[in-house]
Amino acid sequence: MAITAAQIDLWRQEPTEHQALEFKEAKASFNFEKLKEYCVAIANEGGGHLVLGVSDAKPRAVVGSQAFPNIVDTADRLFLAVGFRVEVEAVDHDDGRVVVFTIPPRLRGTAHHVDGKYLMRSGESLRPMSEDRLRAIFAEGQPDWVEQPSLSGLDAAQIVELLDTQTFFELLKLPYPTSQEGVLEKLVQERLIDREPAGFSIRRLGGLLLAKRLDQFPDLARKAPRVLVYDGPSKLNTRIDQIWQRGYAVGFQGLVDFVMAQLPQNEVIEHALREKVKLLPEHAVRELIANALVHQDLSISGMSPMIEVYSNRLEISNPGEPVVPVERFIDGYQSRNERLADLMRRMSICEERSSGIDRVVDLAERYQLPAPDFRAAHRRTVATIYGQKPFDEMDREGRIRACYQHCVLKYVLSERMTNQTLRERFGLGEAKLATVSQIIAATIEAGFIKLDATGGESRRYARYLPFWA
Incomplete structure (x- = not known):
């Protein structure tokens, strides 16, 4: 299905870029090596669209792009470079040419790479996938570790002996069953134990959550x-x-x-x-x-x-x-x-x-x-x-970290950080306005926050956003 100018305008209205949507201005050109990396990273995170010719800063104006004039050749080169088909379309928008790359998601249990680099997105940049993330991807489709049996061949009495069923029902705010069979049936229903021809087995998840002693489960003790x-x-x-x-x-x-x-x-x-x-x-x-x-x-x-x-x-x-x-x-x-x-x-x-x-x-x-x-x-x-530490004893890194976290917390509460709110966070008065301004400037320089362009001209009452907002 062809991408339309109307679809471009809908994407431009998204509150933020996300894993499935990335904008780049690329007015004159866009590096092909960087294009390969973005295609691989977006595919590894579920697929999506890379859009050239649109500013990545709000209000996301269409600026037009002359990158990749031969989209058929570009699609062929991409396929040879990354090993999967990426759809490339040139959209004639009223404000200029927009190039859209539609990137499919990776297959389950596989991850794409460029020259041995398995990539993912982090904010506006790309970074290598961690060992843990790669291992989790390659394990997809295999039985979940926690769903496998930890102990098998148990009778009903052993189940109750090994698991704290009384506390389990209390935590769920349920009355304790009047019969042992009622207890076992609830554990089976929650997929914490399984019935077997020779009795019962306890899943690893059941042991992790309910064990009276984890060292009675050899594969859970550590x-x-x-x-x-x-x-x-x-x-x-x-x-x-x-x-x-x-x-x-x-x-x-x-x-x-x-x-x-x-x-x-x-x-x-x-x-x-x-x-x-x-x-x-x-x-x-x-x-x-x-x-x-x-x-x-x-x-x-x-x-x-x-x-x-x-x-x-x-x-x-x-x-x-x-x-x-x-x-x-x-x-x-x-x-x-x-x-x-x-x-x-x-x-x-x-x-x-x-x-x-x-x-x-x-x-x-x-x-x-x-x-x-x-x-x-x-x-x-x-x-x-x-623990408690006076403001004067906080180092530069700690102050910058506090500023960024405060800015994010305000943002998720649909509010905005200002010099005043940050002074209140540190418990400082009006006399420390200049000191707090220096902290804000250092946090901006470190790349963690940015000025909210909708906040007006006044530096005193300026508002700030996290770098990714």
Whole structure:
């Protein structure tokens, strides 16, 4: 079906570019090597359209493009270069020629590459796919790891002995069945156990969520969260090293309570009274632990979620590099383990629709804590949340991170960041207006935020957007 000028205008009205739609001005030309890379990246992320001759900045004016005058030859060259057919069309728009590349999605279980580079998009740029992402793609179509049996040949009594069925029903807010058969039927219905000719089997998902002890499941024992508590701000002296053996769902609140008990206490003065408060708010700790459990890469062996408690911060990490770029943690969401996430949501353990990171950032702002730090490490995703630190002691990187996160949080709330809102986030008064302006300028220079062109001329009342908005 031919692309029309009307379709171009509909695409121009999209709120933002996304995985299936990319605009480039390309008035005179467009590099063929870059074209190959964009086709591969868009195909790897489900297919879509690359549109040349339209500005990628709002209001997305049609500027016209003279790139690739021979579209038939271009389509043939692309096919030889990338190995799949890309439809190329030249559309006569009232404001100029627009070239549209319609890129098909990759086949299930395969990924495309250019000269050995498996590419994906990250904001307005391209980046190599991580090992974890490639492994997940190549495993598509194979049986899901969590749906495979962990223990088989069990009788009804062994099922109830191994799994905490009482807490399972409490978490679902359901009355406990009056018969053992009723308990087993619910577990079968939820696909946590299976009936077999010789009795029952427990799926790995059932064990992960409901195990009374994960070490009774040989293939799940290394998935148990590990809690490390240090004396001081470094790893030099370890005070506690404990493996949390209960299943993720039935042991979650106990795990959160244990971690909270290990956090240092700070003394604050409020209403002329001295009070002792924990280093971090419980809601933030809860969200980050749930996030690490739900979004870990369960296919990686020999690694487990880790919770490390220091005197001035909490670090929570999980196996697997993130499937969403860390700079999009606040507004983006993609679950690595959909069934695990769904059950944890139904048990009110994690967020209903997002990763909970937006709540963590919001809590850090409300308590005027330093900005949380989210990092992709080697085969791990690390989230760090810090205890109280005066503004004057925050380093440049921490201030820029706080500015970007505040800008994103305002954006997802359909609001805009200004100098005033950022001063309020840091707990600063009018006298610090110039200081906060310097932070905003540094964040713009770092490429994390940009000026909202609709905000008017005044720098004092300027509004700002995330770089990808």
